[in-house]
Amino acid sequence: MSTQPRSNIVLIGFMGTGKTTVGLKLADRLGWPMIDTDEEIVKKAGMSIPELFATHGEAHFRTLEREVVRETLAGSHRVISTGGGAVLAEENRACMSERGFVAALSASLETIVERVKNDSNRPLLQGSGLEEKVRTMLQERQDAYRFADLTIDTSPLAADDIAEHIFNAWTKERLKREELSG
Secondary structure, three states: OOOOOOOEEEEEEOOOOOHHHHHHHHHHHHOOOEEEHHHHHHHHHOOOHHHHHHHHOHHHHHHHHHHHHHHHHOOOOOEEEOOOOHHHOHHHHHHHHHHEEEEEEEOOHHHHHHHHOOOOOOHHHOOOOHHHHHHHHHHHHHHHHOOOOEEEEOOOOOHHHHHHHHHHHHHHHHHHHHHHHO
């Protein structure tokens, strides 16, 4: 890994909280590349996420996810949008904390359901009972996002405002670190 600790901004959060949309706005603001770990997994596997789940199962997907998170965070000055379940692995959480400023995006149950209801690219949410699946997964994962440096409820906010809030918090933390080290 490079010698610059926390030189990335990492977006975590449940599916449908706006990580990709906000990540693109933030990357544009910073002039950094935006990397979506799910897109990187698709490239690495040579198949879509639903195909990957159907062919190899969730455990194989999570293995690829850990590899991609580690590889992506080895670089610097990147905005990294992670898959909703990337925080489930302690290894991923540790790598994210060490190598990035971590912003957790959250949203209300109703907002998430509205945002993901027509998205067939989310294998864990397929079939009937979408609201109950989302509710259950949110409860199961609620503690996994707590390590973040910043948490923002995206339900009432525009993507530009969220990106600006993350940028300001990251800048404040960076300046504080520079003061402490200099």
